[in-house]
Structures are given as C-alpha cells and as structure tokens.
Amino acid sequence: MAAEFTTVLVLHALNYQGQNILGENWADFLLDLRQGLAVKGKEDPASTESLLLFSFAQPDVACIALLENLARLKKVYEWKENFGPLPLHIVLHLEKEGEPPGSVHDPAAIFWDLLHYEQPYATPSLKQQWPEGQAGENSLSHTFAEAGNGLYLLSLSIPEVPRVEIFPHRALPLAGSFSPCFYCGMTTHRPADCPGKMLTMATQGISLAGYLPLEKLSELFGKAMSAQEKLANTMASGLTVSQVRQSPILQVYLAYFDLNLVYQPRFLWNIAFNSSSKWEELTKPDMVSVDSHSLHLGLDCLRVGQHAQAEDLFVEESRRPKGKQFYATIGRAFIALELERDNDLEHFLEHAAIMANSDKEKIYIALLQSRYYALRKDHWKAGHALDTVFSVRRDLSEALYRQVQLMVQGDMSEKSLRQLRALVVDRKELFIAALMDPQLLAVAGPVEDLLSVRLQVQRQEAEENLVKAQEVCQDLQTWFAEEASPATLFADLSGLETQFAQGSYYDLLEVAHKAQALLRACYRLQENTLDAMQADIAGMTATWDSFRRYWQEYPYQSFFVNFQEILENGRQKLNEIEGLAKQNMHGHLYQTIQERLVQVRESCDALKPLAARMAWVRIVCDGAKLFGRKLLITEIALLGLGALLFPLLAFWLGGDSGGMIELLTNSWLQRQALLIVTLFVAPLFALAQTLWEMMDT
Template sequence: MQNISKLLETLPVISQSRLVASGFGIWVVWKGDLHGVVDNTLQEFGALCVAREGEQALWYCNTVEVFRAIARLQVWARVNPMPVFCQLVPLTFLAGYNLEFSVSLSVELDRQRVAPPNDFEVVVHPGLKERIQSVAGLSTEPAGSMDGLANVKWLRLVADQGLDYESMLRWYFIIKPLGRMSDKESIVGWRDFSTDIIELLQRLGLKYISDVKEGALFLPLDNFRLLKSFCTEIVNLIRCNKEASDKKYWPVVMAAVPQGDLHFTADLPRKVGLDWNRLTPDYPHVRFMDGFLLSPWFRMNEARYGAGPVSLDSWCTLSLRDAEGSRGYGTMQVPLPNALVASDGGGECFYCGLKNHEASQCPSRKIVTPQPQVWRLLAKADFNDFSDGFASLDTDLSKEDFVSGILKVMESRDDLESLLARAVFEINVPVQLRTLKLVWRCRSKEWDGAFKQLAPQEGDYIWEALDCLEKGDMDNSERFLKDAQIKYPRSYQPQSLWGYWYLERGDTTQAMFHWQEAERMSYTPLQQGCMAFLQARLMEVEGDYKNAINTYKRVNTLAPSWLQPVYRQAVCMVKMGFTGQAMDTLFDLVDRDPNYFNRILVDPELDRGRVQLLSAMWEKWNEAEKSVETTRKQVEDLTDDISRRFDETHPYFEAANEELDRLRGFGQTNNYVAYHQLLQGTDKFRAGLDDEVRREVKRINANIGHLTERVRGIQREAAWFPFPKLLREFNKEFNHCVDKINWIRTQRLQEADNFRKSLRFSDEIEEHIDSLQGRLVTLRIIRDATLFILMLGRSFIWLELIGLGILLVALPSLIYFTQGVEGNIILDTIKDPSQRWEISKGLVIILSILCVAAAAIKSALTFDKRKRELFDQIDKEIRGSTSKRY
C-alpha cells in the first residue's frame, strides 16, 4: 500500500510563505518501473513534481492543462496498458522567501492509501467537476467509494477518444539589446552579438522576427522542452561570449512570455506589457510557474516590478546551474522587501532613490544628522539574518503607509530591522539636507575628515530658510531665501538651497540651474564637489545616466578621496543594464572599503542588476569564507604561540590576547566586513608579533652581551682569590650563569620555546650575577687584604734582609775602627762583650720596626699600580680560555 503521507513528510516546512497559490494536485502511484511517458506528459503540460518517494509521486499544476495531460495519458494507456493510478485533487502551492516550495492538502486527503494498481486508473475529487467540464471533450462519472481513499464521492474521468488533447502551453521568447539603437556604439555592439544569436536560431531550426528599429529578436517556442533547451543555449552563448576574448558580446534583456492571445507580429515586444528598461540583463525572465518547472536546470531569482502580492504569474529570472563536479557556484540570498523595490508609477525619489513616494515626503528628511555608524553596526550583524530582517520589515510596512511605517521602524533603533532600514536611507546621504548643513559649516578643502571640526552657524536668513524647508513650509522658506540672496548675492549657500526648494516643487530645470550657480560661487573643492554631485544625482533620477556618469567623474576629480561619486557611477551603469561593466568598479570599491559589500546588498537602486551582482558577490563571499576558515585556525595558533612565547607578566601578553579576542569575535560573525577585518587584522597582528619578537630578540642579545661583560668582570675580580677551595658555591653559581649564556647564544631564539626560555634565563642570569656581585664584595676585601699582606711581607723581608746585612757589616766595622777611642759611653757599651748581645737584639728590633713601617708605606703607595699590573697579566693568560667558553 502506498501512503500519501510519506510523500508529504519529504516536503520542507515553510514557516513564512512568500507565495500561496491554489491549483490542482496529481497523486501518481505505479507498480514496477514508471513509464517515461507519464513524467514527460505531465511536464510538457506544465505540471511540477513536488515530491517523489518509492513508487509514488505528487505533482502540482495551476492551470486546467493538467486535465488535458491526464486525458492524453488515458487515451494513450488504452493502446499501451500501464499500471498507474492517478488522483486529481485540489492542492495549495506554497513557496518560501528562498523560493523553496511545498504543498498543502486538506485534512481529509493527507492520510490516503492505495494498493498498487494493475491498470491505468484515474479518480477525480468532486470539487473539480466543474473545472474538468470546462475543457472540451472531458466529463466525469461517479466512481463510488474506494478503499483507502478519503470518504468523498469520487468521480472517474471520461475523455473523448476523438480528440488529441494537445498542450496549449506555448511561449514567445523576446531578446532586446540594451542602449539606444541610434547610438553608434550600441549599433555595432548589437550587430556583432546578434550574428551569434541568429546562428544559434538557425542551428536549432527556429523561425524568428527581427525588429530593425528596436533591434529586437523574438521567436515562438511551442513546447516546454524547447523552452528549456533554448534557455540553456542562450545562457551558455552569453557566458561563452563573455569569457572568450575573441567573441563579441553586448548586454541584452530577455523574456519568455506565454503566447495566450498574442500574435507573432513585429509589434509583439510592445504588447507584452513589460518595462524593458527595468529587466535584468543577460538572464531570461519567465513567469514564476515556468521558473519552478525549469528549477531542476536553472536557479530562480525573484524580479519584482510592483507593490502587489507575488503570484505564480509574477516574474523571475533564471541562471544556469553548473554541472556536478564543476567549479563552485552560488548566489547571495538577500531578497529586498517588496515595499522598497516596488514602484507606484512615479519617478525615483531624489533623496533615497525609492519609487514609492515623492521627494518632499522622503523619510530621510526626518533624520537630523548623517549616521556613518550604521555601516559599522551593520558589519557586526550576521549575514544570515539579513533576509529575516528584510522579511520582517516588509511585513511591518505592509500594514500601514510606507512613510509613517518606515519612520516608526527606524525610531526603534534596537534590532536588525531598524538597522537595515536606516542603512537604506544612509546610502544617498550626500544629497540629503542633513549633509548640506554640514557642508555650509565645513571649512575643509578635502572630504577625508571634513566634518570632524565644524564652524558655528553663520549667516542671516539662510538657516531659517533651511529649517522651514525641512518642515515643508515652502512659502516662508521662499521668503527667507529671497532675503538671504539679497544680503549675500555672491554666496553659494542661497543658490544651493534654492535648488532643493525647486526640486521639492517639481521644477528640476530650475533646481539644476541653481546648483550650477552654487558650484560656480563655491570657494573650496569640497563645496564645488558637493554642488556638482547634486547635479549628477538629478541627472541620474531623471534617467540621463550618461551625463550623470560624466558629472560624477568630474566630482571625482574635485574630490579624489571621496568614494561616493565612484559608487554612483557604478549604480548608473547598473540602471542602464550594464551590470557586468559596473562589477569591476563595485568590487574595486569593496577592496578599498569593505563596507561597500553590505551597501550593495541593501541598495534598492541596484535591483535591475541584483541577480548578476549577487551571483558575482557570492564568489567573493565564498573566497572570503574559505580564507576565514583558515584564518580562524591561524588565530588559535597565534593564541597558543603567544602563550608559549610570553609569560603572563610580560607587558605584551595582555595586549596581544585582547587583540586576538577581538579577531576571534570577527571570525564568529558571518559578515563580509567582519571577515575582511579578521583577515586584515590577522596579517597586521602577525606582522606586529614578528616585530615584537625581533625587538625582544635584539634586546635579549644586547642584554646577554651586557651580562657577559659583567660575568667577565666577576671572573677577573675572583681570579686572584687566594683560597680557591672556599669558592665552591661561588664557582657553582658562576658556572650556572656561563652555561645559560652559552645556551642562549647557541639557540635559534625565533622559536617559541627557545624564545620563552631565553627570556626566563635572562632574568635568572641577572639575578645570579647580582648575587655573585654581592658575594664579590667580600671576596674582593679578602683578596685585596691578602695581596696587600703579601706585598707588605715581601717588602718587609727585603728591607729586613738589607738592614740586617748592613747591621752585620756596620757593627763589627764600628768596633774595629773605634778601638782607640776611649770615654764614649755608647762605644764602650758596644765594645763590652757582656752588653753586645743585648745591643744587637735591640738594634734588630728597631730595624724590624723600621722595615715594617717602610714596607707598609711602600706597599700602600704601589698597591693599586701593582694590582693592575697583575690583573692585566692574568687577563692575558685567561683571555683565550674565556673566549672559548662564551
């Protein structure tokens, strides 16, 4: 038994429906292998297979063509029997905001079961009886109750065997080139590219009509298979011509229009009811139902041209899916709110570019000052939430008037919905009145940082005129403006405000004149650039894109650092349909300022080229995602590297970890700007880390050199210590310092472990050297005292020996030469044999005392000189061995 509930379980759950449509469902159950004619026939008649599981499938169709398809199968099965059961029931089709689709069945139908069929059988829900009878040749008859099916009065389909029930599903495919066929560039470009298209049509055997005046080609496509084939061929032709350097290419807009009551005549493009100037170039436009039928081979992208609800008759664009195994391909999924891109039939608002209100009613006039922080806040938002934020914004704006609704949303300022709304009105801030206030007060000549320091408000009447204009009091504003112009006839300020006054009056000619006068009267390049920018913007909203681009280029020469004129040039090219040519400019802006990536995502004025832009931006996004995935790991590696290199007490440790935490936060935000900040910040951090390591290594090497000199000094001081056995602890600490110095000198300090050890060893060495120098004071005292005693002893011995020698010679000589002298008490005493020994001992004692005194004086006078001589000698002896150790 096949259960329909198993099919319904395979369908996605759609929480918010972008599209709801009633239609017809076909529950198909078969036994064995399903004959290919079933799928082919249902598809050719416009049915969409929404679910398939095992030996059953569920199809959906929004037209009565499905009845012809089933009748055709029934007629065919009488000649070619096949075991297939078909049930026709009412079915509701649902599509989400990402164009995923599902269906909804009534409660009585979603639990049906049926046994495998033995023959071709069709049952019809009684609610479809009248719709079936509206098709020529079809009728119904009672079928009675059936086991496993819902308890309703089922009918059988009765088909007239004499009819062939051919499908009425046919299309006209129209191709129109961009540009005016009166321009030489457009004529040459389209002529070369149309040659390739005509060759394709001839190869496929398709008849076509060429409108020379409009430059259009259009052809009939009589079945679904031909529609799929031709869409594939034309998209591939455009892709090949774009990528090949030797091929000719010119942008075109294309649409597959249901034939209906339209006739294949030369005026067909003008009768289909499409605004060709708003179609996205290079992508076929089809109805939503046709897009869902083609979705297995193409990607669908919504194209909205009205404020009404989306239906299966709304328009979408197709982009070819890449084959399995080919290079990656995708698109950014950020559908803009219908309220922001829909048109009420009027022109673009000068202030914001939306088409659903007049300039005098623009919500941007209620915003007091520029808010550049919007882009910084938007960079912190998750890209995946953009779609939900816009969907919520669309829901809120659908409940009330647009202007009051959007102002209420922006005033909340606490959610993504409000942030996205403010970002939309921040895109064109240079042309809004809040910027004019700043330009009047600015004295800078350049746009970079121009509004950081402003002069106070100066001038009579002009500020009152501006205030009245913002409030919509046009009469008083005019009165103040006239007074200001009389008082300041050579000032650009009244002229610039006159331009806005006439703009809101609807007189764009006078607005252009006054802005031209304001530019002529301006004093600085900044003021001239601003006034020229207003002129270019006015040309843009009036559709004069070529002159607008040229004027934006002139603004760029006046303010080379200002990116906004460059961005507006790209927007104008997109509005003209030349999206491919605008991409290089837009992506160059993204490289210079990544916030332009988010600007492109939320800009409603890029809606014409949105499909192509989002597809191209996906490549940039995908590349950034891959780089970020690697960079996230690098940030973790850098965190480990910092922990391995630096101790927590090191001043760089805390600052480095704060920066790494900030980078880690960027990596957790799915936003291109955050990705760019992560990639750029990681490179900058790595460069800073390398610089810090180099500085530390240089400091370590310099410190080690200084410590080496201190160790050498300690060695010199301790070398003459006379009691080496007492230096066991001193030598142990000294050798520890020498070993650590040698280790630091021989290691590659750029490695993390060696780097951290060297920092720690440097501190240890310094501590040990301080300890050694403290011990060295005692050693120096003992050494110097010992050296002095040795020098004193040596001098004393030499003086004593000399003195004793002199005494030994002098005393006998004195006795001998004074034998004849009598009466001298001293001589008599010396000559007395009994007193001679006592006299000799006294003389020796006196001599020793004198020698000690003389030796002490001599040693004291020559101690420093002699010590230096001895140390210099020992330095020469140990210098060789010392150099080998360090």
C-alpha cells in the same frame, strides 16, 4: 579521501589567445577566476599568471567551483558562443603529501598542447581514487574516457540547484505608487514627506548595519519596510546617536537612507558649513562651523516643510554680500522639488552649476544634476553630468557608484558589475549599498553572486589571518612564564575570535585588518624579547670573561680549585646557549635558553663571594711577602747601622768619658739594643713601608 591526499586543480592559461578573445579584460577575468576558486579552495604559492594551482579537499568540489565560476564570469565579461572556448587547459590531479611536483606543474610540458580548451582532464591517480572522494550522493555525475598521454577526459554533469536570494527585500522601497523620491529613491512618499529630511549627519546607520550578519540584515530590512510609519515618527521626534546604536532595526532603516546621503538636505547643510575644500573631509564634524544665520535657519525651515519662510531666507542669503549664494540656490532647488515645480528645480540646479567655483561645489552640483536627469529618464544628460565630476576627480567613489546605477538602467549590466566589484573592494559601505539598492534590481542576481563571492573571499582572508595570529600567539605563550605573559595580546586575540564568529562583512574586514596588526605586534614583541635575550647573553659572556681574566692573573689558584670548576661549567653553558641562539627561535627553545641563562647567572653569583675571598687572600699573601722583604731589609740595615754606630761612638768619645765608653762597650747592653731593633723597631719600619706601598698599588 585520505587526509594525506589533496586534489590539485591545474589551469594552464594561454594569455595571448585569451587577450584575442576578451581583450584587455582577460587579466581581470583571470583575477576574478582566481578569487572565485579561492572561496572553496586554496591557491598554491607557486601559482603564476600562466599556471594556476588550487588545492581542494574533494575533486567534485573543485569541479563544481570551476564550472560555476566559469559560467558566471562568462556572463560578466560578455563572452559569446562565436568567440569559441576560452584558452584554458584544465587538469585535475591527486597529489600525495610530500610528493615531488609532477609534469602538471610544468607550464612548458609538451602534453598541454594536446589538450582541448575548457575540457577537464584527470590523471590516473585521481581516476582511481575518485569514488572514494565523492562528497555526497548524486552531487556530481561523471564519466572518464581515455585521452592519451596518461590522461582521461572528464565529462561532468552538475545538477541544478535552486538559487536562494540572500537579500529578497530589495524591491520593497519601490512598492509605492509615487515616483521615486529624489532624496531616498522610495516610491512610498513624495520628497516633501521624506523621512530622510529629519536626519542629520550624525544619525547614520550604514556604518553600523554592516556589523549585522546578512540573514539578520535582510530580516530587519523587511521588518523596517513594513513598519515605516512607526520608524518615521521616531525619526521626526528627533534621533540621538545612542538610540541608533541601541536599535538594530533603526540602523538598517537609516542605512537605506544613507545610500543616497549626497542628495539629501542634511548633506547640503554639511557641505555648506564645512570649511574644508576636500570632498573626503566633508564628513568630519570638527570641520563644520555655522557662519550664516539666514542659510542655517532656511535649511531648518526646509526640513520642517515651511517652504515660504525657507524661500525668503534663501533669497536673503543670496543677496547678502559674501553670502553663500551657491548653497542658497540649491536650497531653493529643493523647495521647488518639494513643491513639485520641476521647471524651477531644473533652473536652480543649472544656475547653481554656473555659480560653482571650488572642486567640491562642482562635484556636488554635478551629482545632483545627474540624479535629477536620471529620475526624469534622461540618461544621456545624467551621464554627461557625471563627466563633469570625472573631469575634477576620476576616482570619486560616489560618482563611480552613480555611474554603475546608470549603466544598469542603460542595459550595460556586465560592465556595471565589473565596476561595482572594484568599488565594493575599495569601500566597505558600498557592499551594503549594493545589497540594498533598489536601483540595482535589474541585476539583483548577479549582484548577489558578486557580493557572495566577495563575502567568502573576505571570510577566507580573515580566517587565514586569524589562524596565523592564533598560531603565533599560541607559540608566544610558550615564550613567557604565566606571570610575564602578554595578556593584552591574548585578550585582543579572543576579541578577534568572537568577532569572526559573528560573521558580518564589517566584522570580517576588521578581523583581517586587526589580525595583521596583532601579528605585527607579536612579531615586535618577539624581536624585542630576542634583542633582550641577546643582550643578556652578551652581558653574561662579558661577566664570565671578567672572571676568566681575574682567574688567569690570580697567583694563588691552588687555594681555590672550585673557582676554576665553576668557571669551566659556566663557559660550557654559555657555549650551549650561543649554539641554541643561532637556531630558528620558537617558544620552547627560548625557554631552554632562559633556563641556561639562569644557570650561568647562578654560576656568576657563586663566583662573586669566591672572588671577594680570593681578593682578601691575595691582599694578605702579597702583604705578607712584601712585609717579609721589607722586614729583612730593614733588620739588615738597622743591625748594620748598630754594628757601626757603637764602635764609632766609642772612638769618637775617646778618653773624655770613661763611664760612657764602658756603657757603649757593655756586651749586655749591646745585646739588648740589638734585640729591641730586631723585635720592635725593624718590624714597625717594615710594616709602615708595606702599608705605604700597598696603598699606592
């Protein structure tokens, strides 16, 4: 089918009628349907609760995705034949790129009321193009029948495809002849011989196994189950965190034991010496402080199978003032478990339940009791024990997952799957737990379908976020010169691309999260860059304004015609820059603005030496004019004074000194005196006055 055409799947949901059939689960049903369709298609932003819009590359892909998801979700939500068809109107339409929305986009259109529930219809445009849209031979058989209103009733036949298990080794832990181990659930050993006793809180594998692709994870699980003796010996010799990180098969094997971490001696040790009262903080190593030697030593003896010594130490701890009686009692319960004294085990668990004071103690003992009763097939008591947990914490994931296991054992598979779906979304470790857990063997197929959809949804989310990050980073590269490019961001993007290619569930989760963080970092960088650009523009404008004001006030503009030309060119470029800065910013536009700013900056740099010369010219010219005025005034004053001084002196001396009078009346002497005053005295006085006045201004 041509690239400009898209197959649009339109689902018109009648929510009121849907609630009459599925009750309060109708909204969850639609949400799960949207997530399932989003695996193969893309939901339109205009999609609403009553009108779901999805785009697909091929019409048969849209039909297969719809029918498979409807069939799966009907089982999950316990739909029965006598309920009647679900109130969904279905139309497939071929939409051309750029074409305005048609009537199928209008949930209030009249033709919807004429369609049958759950029956797919096709528009004429799709019917004409369908043969061209086939994805492969014999993939989907279809027929059309006229239905009126310009629509065709579409009849589909999907060939059955054998289901391929994504994790076929789920039953291997139950291949033994013993009862399920309290600590780990395996039937290949007794609790006293459980390899999980050798583990510590630091040697966990579930946080690492999720980074393995599902195919590799399944393969390694099968190998681990067939090499348990060798792996158990490795664990007994003492594991280090480094060993676990370097061995994928160890990670997978330990991940299985982590499924039941709460029921193992290592968790008892952790909770007993953890100072935090919050359940979520029990896994933090910095909160652990060994403050009871007898309890610590007793747990160590329990680990190596020295039951008598462990019993004595636990009794000693119980009798010690301010001792940890609650945890010592659970330690004695574990001893009874390993010695197969079931009555003592139940007694100690019940006694510990009475002693529990804090919320974490109540939660812990209730989980242990639920585990104990479930292994004894007493599902009512197991569920009742969980009620104690829910009275303290309704949202505790360990209790909710335990409830899922009980639902499966109690033939409540549909309800358990709905609850499991929500748990897997909220906590990534439960994805691996649901994949491996043999207690979910009865619903292995639906669980794998659920996990497959979840993996596809997560892959799509990661891919969408990664594509956005790639587009932004690609645009960001055009914002900066090579020497100034944000290399750290591009290195992060390269790491995300590599991580996405690995395809594991944990990798996809991290890619989705880190790609969002990378996007935020890119946007912050762009915002900071734009702020700096605006500051540069404002700075250049202020500089230009200062030169403009200087030019307007300059009295000798005719001497510097080129100054005005440079000034006008700078203003023109600034106008261009301000206009460009108001547009939607992208890399090439940003580079254009930067080039213009460089030109304006060069213009301003060229004006600076001109302004300096202009300043000197102004000083010289203003000084010359001032000196001329001062000189003229000084000469007039001195000449006038001289003209008066000679007659006055002659009159004042009278006849007392004939020689002096003759000297004063000598014309040659008068001319010489006037010459000296004009050429020397007056200029000196005028220069002094000029310098003094210019220093003041």
